[in-house]
Amino acid sequence: MGHEKVTSSDVARLAGVSRSAVSRVFTPGASVSSKTAEKVREAAEKLGYRPNVLARSLITGRSRMIGLVVAYLENYFYPEALEKLSNALQAEGYHVLVFMASQTSDNIDQVLDEILDYQVDGIIMASVALSSELTARCQAAGVPVLLFNRSQDDAAVSAVTSDNLEGGRQVAQFLHAAGHRRFGHIAGWEGASTQRDRERGFFEGLRALGINGYERQVGNFHYEQACDAARRMFDRSDHPDALFAANDHMAFAAMDVLRFELGLSVPGDVSVIGFDDVPPAAWPAYDLTTVRQRANLMVERTVATLLKMIERPGETAEQHVLPAPLIVRGSARLPEDWDT
Structure with a gap:
């Protein structure tokens, strides 16, 4: 005989709180007292309750998912940056779906179709350019897009790059x-x-x-x-x-x-x-x-900009160009007057 699915009502009853309080505890960023949160989490653990993220997304209109498109991972910069991006977005209550595109972007239409099918809240294009036609499609779908480590001559597209x-x-x-x-x-x-x-x-x-x-x-x-x-x-x-x-x-x-x-x-x-x-x-x-x-700063600026775009649709696009210092080691000859 199978087990009956534990509901939020069961958790609310055991914790002695309302169903809306249970919902708030499991909604990233929602306001709830630490005492209530502790009671709810204890009850949920005791009953084996897991919130239905997909069902909640249908109610709220938010999937809490970000599509991350990357063209190639051979360059060490991208695996490191993607790990930092994923961790930073997860800390804000978002899940990351990674999609691979070709470096020449010839399959980006197909990749974008897949991403939009997942009802993502936003898209980060890392090492991939975006045509004006694809930009328009994302805008029509109401999904904000940000370019990471790429820029283009389009004031309507947000981007974060080094100088x-x-x-x-x-x-x-x-x-x-x-x-x-x-x-x-x-x-x-x-x-x-x-x-x-x-x-x-x-x-x-x-x-x-x-x-x-x-x-x-x-x-x-x-x-x-x-x-x-x-x-x-x-x-x-x-x-x-x-x-x-x-x-x-x-x-x-x-x-x-x-x-x-x-x-x-x-x-x-x-x-x-x-x-x-x-x-x-x-x-x-x-x-x-x-x-x-400066990967940490690039990630920080990317996440802050994308979340602002998600929370405030229609905001003006932002292009961030971050300082890129020369790091002097031993593979290049030093100028005579170089201060080491």
């Missing part, structure tokens, strides 16, 4: 001050705003210093492709003596090729700088000078 332009400029200035004059750049996927802005900042920084060109190869934010890019760039005598890779993942690939295939010293023969400051950048094997993406 990629300034980061690229800092790299140019640092390498030039260290005496370098032959520069190389391994670019990421060219459809990404992060790639575009980092390279533009690097180019503008060099031009302001009187350097009008640099060698360029594309690594598409991919380890093997970045290895190939480094081989093409450095397997000759007149190679660059300073390299800026558009993210750490590609900087590691380049360093592996330079040191273990081509017999070059880093930074003796070639200075290497990356972007992101993922955990392996600080490992002694790489000791990578890089531009830091």
Whole structure:
């Protein structure tokens, strides 16, 4: 004989409170006294009661779910950022559904259909761009969307990014001050705003210093492709003596090729700088000078902005550009006057 399902009425009766009090205890953010909450939770545990989240979402119109779209997890930055985002949203009473999209966003329509079918309260697009048509679909469905680590020229879309332009400029200035004059750049996927802005900042920084060109190869934010890019760039005598890779993942690939295939010293023969400051950048094997993406601050700003959009529909979109400091380690030559 099966057990009968325990209801909120059973919990209310045992705890000596109203059904609405039981509901408030299990509703994130609802106001309830600690004494009532303790009584209700004790009764619920004794009876084996679990609140029906899906049923409540039908009543409140809120699923308490956030759709998180990510294109690729090979880059260390994203698993770390996704973990932080999930934890921060869970602390606010939201559950996270993760959806994988292709980096080129050619299947994003299908992914978006799936997300909207789940009646999510909001969507975070990490490493994925959003067309104006898809933006309009989300707006029509009443679902706020925020871009994480991506931006686009659309004032109607909220975004949280690092200052990629300034980061690229800092790299140019640092390498030039260290005496370098032959520069190389391994670019990421060219459809990404992060790639575009980092390279533009690097180019503008060099031009302001009187350097009008640099060698360029594309690594598409991919380890093997970045290895190939480094081989093409450095397997000759007149190679660059300073390299800026558009993210750490590609900087590691380049360093592996330079040191273990081509017999070059880093930074003796070639200075290497990356972007992101993922955990392996600080490992002694790489000791990578890089531009830091402040993941904790990015996550904090993302969650605060998205929750504001959920609570206050129709609010003006917000674009947050956060400082990205240069973290100096041992993979790049230091300027003579550098204060360590």
